[in-house]
Amino acid sequence: MLDYxxxxxxxxxxxxxxxxxxxxxxxxxxxxxxRFGRAWAIPKDAEKPADARKKEKK
Incomplete structure (x- = not known):
């Protein structure tokens, strides 16, 4: 669990x-x-996902 x-x-x-x-x-x-039971474990080095509501400008 140390990496989460x-x-x-x-x-x-x-x-x-x-x-x-x-x-x-x-x-x-x-x-x-x-997922462990009702809790989520997220890797320490996980990237924040891009907000799908915002469109990238070109």
Whole structure:
């Protein structure tokens, strides 16, 4: 478990809500996220997924 962080730690690190982190995990948008019972474990080196609501400018 040393190579993983909690949903709360990821939320603090990325500046988004815990619920948003949980939804990203459920949608398989965070690479390597694993579910243990009711909790998610997120790899320490996981990248914050891009916001799908925002379009990239060309």
């Amino acid at each position: 962080i909690s949903v709360q730690q990821a939320a603090d690190q990325w500046g988004i809500s815990k619920r948003r982190i949980q939804k990203l995990c459920e949608e398989n948008r965070i690479a390597g996220a694993v």
